[in-house]
Amino acid sequence: MTPWSLLDPDRALRGSWAADTCSPDDRADWRPDNPACGHCDITALIVNDVFGGDLVVVEVHLDGAQHGFPGRGPCQSRHSTVASS
Secondary structure (H helix, E strand, O other), X not given: OOOOOOHHHHHHHHHHOOHHHXXXXXXXXXXXXXXXXXXHHHHHHHHHHHHOOEEEEOOEXXXXXXXOEOOOOOOOOOEOEEEEO
């Protein structure tokens, strides 16, 4: 078996991010210039399956609105699930 490089899952994930594969609650915010929008959870699960580590779920409230980490608005650097090793 050929060993994986970090570019292998990166290419696979980026190739799978699309409006029709993002989370339904983020579909209205998905844009081609931010294709990771709405793919946070599944991306974290795949990265965790491949590389291991712990999954950490965070919830951020900023100015009365709930955001994913780090709380910059819909699908802008938004990660509701973060994989760490």
